[in-house]
Amino acid sequence: MSSKSSGSAQLRSLKIMGEDVWKNRTEKVNAELFTLTYGSIVSQLCIDYQRDFQKVNKQLFSMGYNIGVRLIEDFLAKTALPRCENMVKTSEAISKCAFKIFLNMTPQVTNFSPEKDAFSLIIDENPLSDFVELPMDAMKQLWYSNILCGVLKGALQMVQLECDVWFISDVLKGDAHTELRIKLNKVLKDEIPIGED
């Protein structure tokens, strides 16, 4: 859509913006408090749902969704980003701004589908899963960091992007990488414009 040179310039500025917001306008806390709190939640859910890990996945997703729909306002207020015109831009905004500002990491964007409507995030430094070893019975079914899928789903929906978000692989299950997939289903109608004046 847009010309190549201005496109890459914009990507660079996304990166600079993400770093700037993180450095100068974000109150920070010890990541381990976050890790421990999340660990406490997941392990308690496994007990609450009697080790039915499908239910745990679902609950984590819905908790994430609730976070996502609220977090997007915080995000737009901090970055004042304009609407992304395509998924390539969206993917960069997620990786270089959103992940950077909230979790201080920039997952690698990769594996775009030919139609450019789906892509993967490689999350190698996942603060959620530090010091986690899945129990044998959870190995197959539990997506430990599934809350992230919910967050992305909720946040994207609020900017009119109806997406599917799911994990493909996880280092906790012995995979080489932790890969999260985002696929755009449709762009919702502009009923309530968000992030625009």
Add this chain to the structure above:
Amino acid sequence: MSQRIILPSTSDDRVFNNSDGYEYTIGPKQSLPNEASSQPTPSRLYSESLMFRKQEVSLSAVTFLFGEMIAHIHNTSKTASECEVKLNDYGFVIGSKLLELLNLRASVPSNTYLRSSNFLSSSTPTNTSANAMHSGSNTTASRTVSGVSDIYYNQENSAESLTTLISSMRSRDLTILDILQFIHGTVWSYLFGHVSDDLVKSSERENEYMIVDNLPLLTQFIPNGVSCDFFVCGIIQGFLNNAEFPCSVTPHLMPLKGFDQRVIYLIQFDKHVLEREGLRSE
């Protein structure tokens, strides 16, 4: 190879999984001669370093997560007190882990570790009441944030085992005052980026102590959020209970001029803790 001598009376499926680890229904296993050459079983958990990596996330990420945790507990509890108990339990687990982790880290000689503790104070310039205990850490904070990261990265890679840096473990805290000082200083700094605003002994009751926080980090955005501070109570209680200082901890809103959300964590120790201390200090 292992013959099941005793059938375990447990519904825990893990018992029936074939693992090469310790099988508590069978008892100790002899090490085998051919193990001398064997490599340790690969495991992410045991190859991670316990070294403090001073990584940070945004406060909003933590408060969003905390809010969702509260909402989930609300939805699954019938009464307010059930809510508080559950919230306390979430914190309790964390406190019991911190007891071991932070004491281990505190055992690493300060010259190898000094710098990494600085970052904690850097993110909270507001709490300057922080004090003699951690003196020094405040002043140098700002310039170390980015500068030392490479050093630590390297060290972290080589330090799969922290104990190689430790000559002697930190002494276990044996008195109420010692362990409360540790919570007031080290634990609070770790969790919230500053030491607690005060540590007070009750003048009325022997077994009561108070930790004061002028601005609770996690609940500051929750209106009337004092009942949510049961999470932090759980952390304190988990820490103390596992160190064999059984107690109960409750949060109390005590606003002060300029600090609307000031919370006092009231710690009430069981009687026998005082008795033990009385006997031992003679």
Add this chain to the structure above:
Amino acid sequence: MPQYFAILGKSDNPVYEAEFTTQQGQQGQLQKGFPQHLKELNPFIMHASLDIIEDLQWKLNSNVQHGTNNSGFGSFLRSKNVNVTDNCYLGKVDHFYGLAITAYLTFSGMKFVMIHGNLDKNSTQVDDNAVKSFYQEVHELYIKTLMNPFYKINDPITSAAFDTRVRSLARKYLNK
């Protein structure tokens, strides 16, 4: 000499147990373990020393109050060369017919206990530095186990990775 090592939980429940044996001969054919009758006794011998450990658990730092003239301070069995400021490693706490029992306490009061067998000589000499290093490294492995959100304090440690690492530490420090 063989060792029997155990981690005991809050209610003296076994969390982990292992027996370390030495190999002799070129091919490591000859294993030296505890004789069968001792194998069965080991848990009892260990439990008999728990009272002493629990007493030492709450001993206030002795060198501050008593100076250096009294290194034994109330714990007549403790090995002489244990640094008294370190109250995690307790050193030798008990003995039983020529077997030595050493102990270590973690910050949450988990008890690491070991029975040092003796097959060659009449008395068992405990190398405090080596034993202490062994305990400290196991302590760190224990903390890593504890950091896992799926592990509950006092649960038996069934991880194979933990087991192999403890055994390789035993080879490194105890049965060189």
